[in-house]
Amino acid sequence: MKFKLSLVICLIALQVFTACSQKTKPVEVERPNIVWIVSEDNSKHYLKMFDEHGATAPNIESLAADGLTYTHAFSNAAVCSAARSTLISASYGPRLATHYHRKMEQVPLPEGVEMFPAYLKRAGYHTTNNAKEDYNLFKADNVWDMSSKKATWRDRKEGQPFYHVFNIGTTHESRLHFTREDMKKGTKTDVNSVFVQPNHPQTELFKFTNAYYHDKIQQMDTEVGEVIAKLKEDGLYDSTFIFYYGDHGGVLPGSKGYINEMGVHVPLVVHIPSKYKHLVDETPGTKVDGFVSFIDFGATVLNLAGVELPKGIDGKPFLGKGVSGKEVAKRDETFSYADRFDEKYDMVRAVRKGKFKYTRNFQPFNFNGLMNNYRYKQLAYQEWLELYEAGKLNEIQSQFFEPKHAEELYDVEADPFETNNLADKPEYIETVKELRANLNNRMKSMPDLSVYPEFYLKKVAFSNPVEFGQQHKKDIEAYLEVANLNILKFEDAKVKIDENLKSDDAWKRYWALNTCSSFGKEANEFVSVAKEIAKSDSVLINKVKAAEFLGLVGKQNPVNVMTKALYDTKDGAEAVLMLNSIVLMKDGAHKYKFNIKQDKINKITLEEPLVLRRLEYINKK
Known part of the structure; x- marks a missing residue:
């Protein structure tokens, strides 16, 4: 009797154990x-x-x-x-x-x-x-x-x-x-059936390029x-x-x-x-x-x-x-x-909310069509520039080669190619304010590291960019505040510009100089301060930025200051940023003439391929 009872207990225990085992066995998830x-x-x-x-x-x-x-x-x-x-x-x-x-x-x-x-x-x-x-x-x-x-x-x-x-x-x-020569082969898509967007020249080449891309x-x-x-x-x-x-x-x-x-x-x-x-x-x-x-x-x-x-x-x-x-x-x-694309620098941010797109150009003097060697391999790019220089484009088609606005607002449903800037129109003031705050909050909360020049980040932040950003959040907010002076009216901004041009902080001076360049001739009262910075600032890129402002407003030829800074730097990344300013001076309104001797540039600087790419363009006959 005891044996039978023990056997029953064992069987029950085995069933319980088996049931528990089945319940605790992980279920395999079937995944797509x-x-x-x-x-x-x-x-x-x-x-x-x-x-x-x-x-x-x-x-x-x-x-x-x-x-x-x-x-x-x-x-x-x-x-x-x-x-x-x-x-x-x-x-x-x-x-x-x-x-x-x-x-x-x-x-x-x-x-x-x-x-x-x-x-x-x-x-x-x-x-x-x-x-x-x-x-x-x-x-x-x-x-x-x-x-x-x-x-x-x-x-x-x-x-x-x-x-x-x-x-x-x-x-x-x-x-x-x-x-x-390739164009003689034609396209499968009828060149006369394609749409050429309104900010592009309405030429046979642009028609062909669109048809070719449809293929x-x-x-x-x-x-x-x-x-x-x-x-x-x-x-x-x-x-x-x-x-x-x-x-x-x-x-x-x-x-x-x-x-x-x-x-x-x-x-x-x-x-x-x-x-x-x-x-x-x-x-x-x-x-x-x-x-x-x-x-x-x-x-x-x-x-x-x-x-x-x-x-x-x-x-x-x-x-x-x-x-x-x-x-x-x-x-x-x-x-x-958008920041650096190959050798071309800019700093642009945008927020789109619904049908409205707010674009913030932090360096609006860097016009969109500034030379980028790879972009201009395309025949359509070359023709667009040639037509601009010949004065054969309308106002909308010319925008690509001219200074931008610090703030842009577009209704992209009504204006998908962003040709009609609404930012200054009274009826859109509240929309601009809302999207401006949206963008600034995003940049501060990340935080956005680009208020520092890339070459500086490369030196001090690239080992752990996120940690660097968190540790320097307050500094980033302060630099963003200086950068945002260029969206004010000059009379409202000039006291702060003056204060930051004289700051002990190199990056406050950097952004104050960018702000001067954004205002152009409106900021002429800072010419004497800029001349002193171009002569004696402790940071080479600030000398270049001061010369850039002076060159844009036609108050001082920037060639000597920029060329010497390029020769003095031992940082290829810094040189690429300097060369962006040099190309802007070369191709901008004043067409300053540069004669850069490659053998005077530091060998370490020349190890950066983008430096060589810029020099190839600048020294092209």
Whole structure:
């Protein structure tokens, strides 16, 4: 009897143990596959599904048929490395110092934050990239299983979920570096059928360039179709989220490299796989009008994959569990930034909220058309400049080669090419105030590191940019306050300008000098102070900035001061900034003549390739 009782107890215990074991055994989460198909350098304006003047793209349109079309998707930066660094980090470039194109030096992510594919790998994903990276960040070994032109999802383990990026270079800017001889071959697209935007010359060359690019868009669409076909061939189409998007805007003159709508408003279509419709609070086959930006893309992928979002990123998901379609529809803001593009410097920030776009030019004297060697390989760029110099452009077409306004406001629904600045119109005062405050709050809260010159950040901050920013928040706010003097009326700003020109702080003097250059001849009362700074400032770049102001207002030839500073510096990054001012003086209204002797420049300075690129242009016969 005792034996039977013991046996019963043992059997009951075994059943309880088995049941408990089954309950505590981790449940395997079935995760969707995710593919990004990325075309280079094309804004949404070149696709008919987004813009009436665009080309048809049947393969991309097929993704939209059972997916979502995002009408307000934005790159936060308008050029490759800055945009791709934003994507891979899910964070704003000016906070991380990843927004300069291209890197003079790579920077680390903040402590505890990784490139987002690393989190996918940890969750069991096979991660591959084919093939462009172009990051301004250090990349750890745990990001990609493979990143090359051979990378494919087909190398994964059986049943393993995957994240795959496929880059298409067919629409890249370099494809428009055709010659006059190439033009004789013609285009498939009728040159007389294309739209030439109103700020461009209405010439045969611009018609041809648009038609030629339409051909490239259609070729790119064919390549998109090839990726889709492979997924279907492998039986993966119904279990894979497919994102198609452009890596930033472009690519005709005045788009790539500039944070106007042509530079940052990108196409985005997301195919919703039937197997994972439950992860999406939207109806497939519809349009989403809410604003999404590149900072959000990585967060969205992680959320779709069921991976917890890391602390320390700036983006938030627009698809996946817990994301409400109604909430996404209410999103109506995007923030964008532009600084150095190759050898050309500027500092521009913009906030778009709904239909209004507020653009802040911190150095408005740096006109948009300032020489960038790579941009001007395009025949259309060359012709645009030639027509301007010949006086054959109208007012709107000429804006590209003339000083900008410190503040710009556009109704981009009524004025998509941003030709009619509303910032000074009385009826828009409150809109300007609201968006100005929005932008300043963003720059302070990050904080935005660009109030320091890049060469200085490279020396003191690039080992840990985020930590540097947090430690110097008050200084950054103070420099931003000086930089913002150029949006005031001169009479309201001049006391503070005078105070900061005489400051012991080098960067307050730097921004006070930029402010003088912004006001131009209105600031002539500071000519004597500027002459003293140009002669004796302890910081070389401030001597150059003082000479820049004096040169712009025609009160002193800047050649000797700028040339000597260039010879004296032992910092290639500082020299690139100096050379930007030299090119501005050379090509600006006064056409100052420089004769720079390369053998007088420090050998260390000449190790920076961008210095050589500028010298090539300046010394060109």
